[in-house]
Amino acid sequence: MRSMLRSKIHRATVTERRLDYEGSITIDVDLLERSGIWVGEKVLIANVNNGKRLETYTLPGERGSGIIALNGAAAHLCNLGDKIIIMGFELTDEPIHAKVVLVDDENKVKRELTY
Template structure:
């Protein structure tokens, strides 16, 4: 069995950082659904601006809001306006195709790809 990329939200813009929060990353519910990432799922977040990488879990944000909020301790690792890549993986014994959302500057879906 191998860990493979299942879903990715590519170059989303961080809209908020909230240090005084119980933790996680809040993602627009529409982006979660379209990418196939579940609420509560563990994700890896890579900050394109500074190279920081961390793991957390997802929470749903208001549908259509474009919210990408870095919460809790991870808020020290990103700044508002940073570009991030949000990745979810799956442990499988056969190859799968990853669903990838390319987003615009307001975190709307610009394109959907399958790897």
């Protein structure tokens, strides 16, 4: 079994930081659906601005809002306006093609592609 990239939201902008929260990342439901990332799924987040990486799980955000909110401990690793990459992986014995969603500065989908 190999851990393969399955889904990615590329260069999303952090819109909120909620320090007093249980944890996780809140993502606009539109982005979750377009990328194929599920609510509650473990994701790897890479901060483009400072190079930090973290793992957490996803929570649904208001549809169409563009929300990308880092919650709890994860909020200490990102600043408002930071660009992040959100990645979901799959354990598989077969090669897979990752779905990639590229977003603009308001976290609206500008392009989709596969790797």
